Amino acid sequence: MSHEIEQVLSVRNEIGEAPLWVPEEGRLYWTDTEASQVWSYQPRSGARESWTLTLPATSILRRQNGGFLLVTKTGLAFWERDTNTCRLVANPLADSKTLWFNDGAVDRQGRLVTGTMNYRSLSSPDGCLYRLDPDGQVTCLESGLAVANGIGFSPDGATLYVSEQFRGRILCFDYDQEAGTVSRRRVFAQLPESEGLPDGIRVDSAGGVWNAHWGGGLITRYTPEGQVDLQIRMPVPVVTCLAFGGERLNELYVTTGWYGMSLKEQKKKPGCGDLFRIRTEHIGLVEPRFRG
Numbered sequence: 001m002s003h004e005i006e007q008v009l010s011v012r013n014e015i016g017e018a019p020l021w022v023p024e025e026g027r028l029y030w031t032d033t034e035a036s037q038v039w040s041y042q043p044r045s046g047a048r049e050s051w052t053l054t055l056p057a058t059s060i061l062r063r064q065n066g067g068f069l070l071v072t073k074t075g076l077a078f079w080e081r082d083t084n085t086c087r088l089v090a091n092p093l094a095d096s097k098t099l100w101f102n103d104g105a106v107d108r109q110g111r112l113v114t115g116t117m118n119y120r121s122l123s124s125p126d127g128c129l130y131r132l133d134p135d136g137q138v139t140c141l142e143s144g145l146a147v148a149n150g151i152g153f154s155p156d157g158a159t160l161y162v163s164e165q166f167r168g169r170i171l172c173f174d175y176d177q178e179a180g181t182v183s184r185r186r187v188f189a190q191l192p193e194s195e196g197l198p199d200g201i202r203v204d205s206a207g208g209v210w211n212a213h214w215g216g217g218l219i220t221r222y223t224p225e226g227q228v229d230l231q232i233r234m235p236v237p238v239v240t241c242l243a244f245g246g247e248r249l250n251e252l253y254v255t256t257g258w259y260g261m262s263l264k265e266q267k268k269k270p271g272c273g274d275l276f277r278i279r280t281e282h283i284g285l286v287e288p289r290f291r292g
Helices: 263-268
Strands: 005-009 016-022 027-032 037-042 047-052 057-062 068-072 075-080 085-090 099-106 112-118 127-132 138-145 148-153 159-164 169-176 181-190 197-203 209-214 218-222 228-233 239-245 251-256 275-279
Touching (some): 016 251, 027 057, 027 239, 027 251, 037 057, 057 075, 068 099, 068 112, 112 138, 127 148, 148 209, 181 209, 218 239
Parallel strands (some): 016 239, 148 197
Antiparallel strands (some): 037 047, 068 075, 099 112, 112 127, 127 138, 169 181, 197 209, 209 239, 218 228, 239 251
C-alpha cells in the first residue's frame, strides 16, 4: 500500500521531537530540542502556537492532574502551559558533565521511563534507563546504552521498546508492571546502515512498533515479532519521531529536523524540520498520563 505524505506545517524545527496527541483538545504538541521550544497544532482550526521554555525540553507528556511533564536535557520538570513556567522535579545527572536526558514514555501505571545519553561521545555506552515515580523517586533500571532514545510500551504494558540509537538497533525488555523493573534485554530489530539510525518509537493498538529513522528518511512498522511489516519513504532524511492522532487515531504525525545538514543539503530536501501527516490503516493508542 502506498501512503500519501502531507506536509502539514512549515516550522523548520532544528530537531522536532516527541509529538504527543491530546484527544480532548484535538491538538498535537511536540518539542524543538535545540530551541528549547514546545509547539502545538490543532488540525480542526489550523491554530498553532509555540512557547520558548527556560529548560531545553526533549520530550513532552501529560500529567493526570493537569499540565505537562517534560524530559529536558538538564532534568525532569513540570510545565504549566498557561503561565509558561517550568519547575524542575528531579535530576540525577546534576553532577555529570557529559550526560543528559533524551526521550521518555509513561507506562500503564503512570510512571515515566526515560533514557540518557553521552552527548560528548555518542557511541559511548554511558546511557541509562530511569524510572520516575509519581512521588518523585528516581530509579535506574538499566545501563550500558549507546544513546537511549525512542521509548514505547506494548499495548499490554508488558514489553518495553528502546532505540539504542548509536548501535543501530531497537532493544526490547520484559517489563514488570507491578515493580516497574526491566529484565531479559534482547535485540528486537537491527537496522541496516543504509537505513540510518533508530530514533522515536510509537506502538499501535495491534502491537506494531513504529520507528523513525534518523538520517535514513524512513519510517518502519515492525510486527510484535520484530519483522518488517511496512516502510514509508519520507521526503526528508532526518525523521525523528511520530504519534498517532486525529479522531480515529489513524493519522500518523511525523516530526523531522535539519540538524547536521548543510544549507546546500537542506535546499535539496525542502521540508526539513517541518511537520508531516500520513493517514494509515492502523489505529494508535492514547499515551497514558503521568500520575504525579
